[in-house]
Amino acid sequence: MAFRGTPPAEPGRSTDAGILDVSAQVIGQARGLGGVYRSVNQDGTKVRDMPDGGLPMKQRSAGRKRARAQTSSTDFSAMPRRQLIAFISELQTKIEQAGEAKQALTAESSSISITAPAPPALPSRVPCLVIDNSVRSGQVIDYPDGDVTVVGSVGSGAEIVAGGSIHVYGTLRGRALAGTAGDPSARIFCRRFQPELVAINGSYRLADNFGAELANLRDRPVQARLEGTKMRIMPLD
Numbered sequence: 001m002a003f004r005g006t007p008p009a010e011p012g013r014s015t016d017a018g019i020l021d022v023s024a025q026v027i028g029q030a031r032g033l034g035g036v037y038r039s040v041n042q043d044g045t046k047v048r049d050m051p052d053g054g055l056p057m058k059q060r061s062a063g064r065k066r067a068r069a070q071t072s073s074t075d076f077s078a079m080p081r082r083q084l085i086a087f088i089s090e091l092q093t094k095i096e097q098a099g100e101a102k103q104a105l106t107a108e109s110s111s112i113s114i115t116a117p118a119p120p121a122l123p124s125r126v127p128c129l130v131i132d133n134s135v136r137s138g139q140v141i142d143y144p145d146g147d148v149t150v151v152g153s154v155g156s157g158a159e160i161v162a163g164g165s166i167h168v169y170g171t172l173r174g175r176a177l178a179g180t181a182g183d184p185s186a187r188i189f190c191r192r193f194q195p196e197l198v199a200i201n202g203s204y205r206l207a208d209n210f211g212a213e214l215a216n217l218r219d220r221p222v223q224a225r226l227e228g229t230k231m232r233i234m235p236l237d
Helices: 015-033 057-072 081-111 212-217
Strands: 036-040 046-051 128-131 140-143 147-150 159-162 166-172 175-178 188-193 197-200 203-206 222-227 230-235
Touching: 128 140, 140 147, 147 159, 159 166, 166 175, 175 188, 197 222, 197 230, 203 230, 212 230
Parallel strands: 128 147, 140 159, 147 166, 159 175, 166 188, 175 197
Antiparallel strands: 036 046, 188 222, 197 203, 222 230
16 A cells, blocks of 8 residues: 555554654655655665756756655555665755755855945045135234135235145235145245245245246236246236
8 A cells, every 4th residue: 555645643553654654754854845855666775866956947846746756656664664764864864954054054144244335535634724804914824734825915024824835815915935844735826916925845035036027927816836946936817
């Protein structure tokens, strides 16, 4: 008689019948986890091993149907007891291996974390001192930490000293000394050029030494910068 599923419990069942129940449960678990479906003839010889993975879906489905048909038609009661126990042990080992592999995959997938790229570093901002009014004669503005911006004019006898650049949005009549912190890239900007002295990083020019080549720059928007160690003064308009 072919064994199909787990028979109902009956009084006086033999130990072999209990083994058959266990084998049916193990085969059912193997089907649920996936793995190797094994068919055994009545004499205990192996017919085929059918791996579940690595096959296309249609072939896998067909293989499962054939495995179910072959397993359900196998008469386990005709198998020797020792061979049946070994068969059940082998199936239980495969079920445990499949469960461990499944847990390992779940743990690995949960441990994967996506790290967002760090935002690009913003360029450092140069400190700037802003003077909201004109600088009168006799006043001295000394700011070695960065640029100085004067929203107004710099009168005769006044002095602006900056570690960075100097910006004058009016008339520059006094003295302007930029780049005193050792910055050769510092510049001097003014809307009207009438200075007593301009200096950048230790290089300076006096109004008396401007000469005829700078006479046409008077009262014009001007910038002064260093080219090497020589100061160059040029118009902005």
